[in-house]
Amino acid sequence: MVDDHEENLRIIAGVLGPHGYDLMPALNATQVFERMASRVPDLILLDVVLPDMNGIEICRRLKQNEKWNEIPVIFLSAADDKSLVVEALESGGVDYISKPFNQAELISRVRTHLLLKQTRDDLALLAADKDELLRVMAHDFKNQLSGVLMSAKLLLERKESAALPERSLKLIRNMWESSDRMMGFLKSFLANQGARRQSLEVRPVDLEELISSCIAEVEPSALVKGTKIKRAKGEGVGKVLMDSNAGRQVIGNLIENAIKFCPMRSEVCISTSLGDSGMALIEVVDNGPGFTPEDRTRMFERYSRLSARPSGGEPSTGLGLFIVKSLVLAMGGRIRLADDEPGEKGARFLLEFKIAD
Structure with a gap:
């Protein structure tokens, strides 16, 4: 007082x-x-x-x-x-x-603002607890899971494994697949948290170099499934305004998703051009299962599981498209699914970024 x-x-x-x-x-x-x-x-x-x-x-x-x-x-x-x-x-x-x-008014307002402060303090404590949990997940959990994955992989690859009973081999494969799915979810969850906290540096970035880098990163996954990544070069757009790390995460995620949900020996096409709005337009097109009308209403929501399932049993967390849209908007860009017929085979994502002067 x-x-x-x-x-x-x-x-x-x-x-x-x-x-x-x-x-x-x-x-x-x-x-x-x-x-x-x-x-x-x-x-x-x-x-x-x-x-x-x-x-x-x-x-x-x-x-x-x-x-x-x-x-x-x-x-x-x-x-x-x-x-x-x-x-x-x-x-x-x-x-x-x-x-x-008025005495009653003073008491009421004091009580209200103290309750609000208590709520804020509780939320701050929860946020601190969450940060500590993320730190543990990022370090300890990943290390432990990596150990399980490596052990299971070595057991499956050793020549001596051939002498193991089929039941034992099945259990080892289940151990490896479950750990792999858990690791995928953990990485996506941490990527989501990182995207929310990430400090972006929007500056001119060479779009061709960025896309080439993204393709190189996902090529191992494409080779495993026999997927061909086609780079269709349209009009040269030069440099665009984006954060290079976030841009790599966005484009790489869309290409990786296309590989994940397409059938074996499919084709994913990435093209660039000048959009009608004067912005750089990036298209990622695949011939996968596409999206249902219901999928389209919630495809960018957090933890949203859509109708399609990964064709190779890869892990899916429902966070990928949410992270992509969050990063695109934070960089001043736009993302949408092309207005093809709902349920039509394949998906065509359109990304737009401002062209650097």
Whole structure:
């Protein structure tokens, strides 16, 4: 409670004290900062007019300090000037109560903002717990899974495996396939989290070089399934505005998805051209199962499992297209599925990015 009149502090204490609140009074800005240095409150009731520094300036300074900027500040003032109310709220205040105040109103607003702060604190704790879990997943879980995968793979590849009973070999294959699917989900989940936190650097990027790099990365997967990746060069678009890492993730993900869902010995085509909107247009076309009308309504949602299933038993998390769209929008681009007939065989994704001057 901050007020330069002790009588006002006694009145506020008389209203809030019986409700079990632990109260700390201050008569001026100097006392505010001295006391907060040793004991941080959950909420501040702040008068606007004070002898050494007005309440609005105190609030601004509180919001500039990382230790104090989450504390809700409720202004109490006899001044009812609307411009002053606006200035107080813009300085970081969460509420403004005019004096003389109604006791029930003061109690209600204090209770409400303390509950809101408790909710924010709980959410911050959950976020910290999630970050710690992600750190463990990124390091410990991946290491353990990699060990299981490697062990199962070595067992399957050893010549001695031929002497093992078929039941044992089946169990080893199941172990390898289950671990592989889990690793795929883990990588996609971490990629999703990384995409949400990723700091993008949008700058001119050579589109031809980027696409060639993406094709080179997915070629091993294509060879396994006998899939041909066709690069259809259209009009040269030069450099486009995107983050190179995010752009590689977007285009690579679309090509990899096409390989994953197409039947064996299929063809995936990537072409570039100048779009009607004056932007660079990238098309990724496959001859897979396509999308149903229901698929089209939720294909970019998180953890959305669509009707098609990977043709080679590869893992699918339902995060790929969600990550792709999030990154495309963050780079100022656009993505859509071409308006072919729903359910028609094959899919044609269209990406648009601004051309660099």
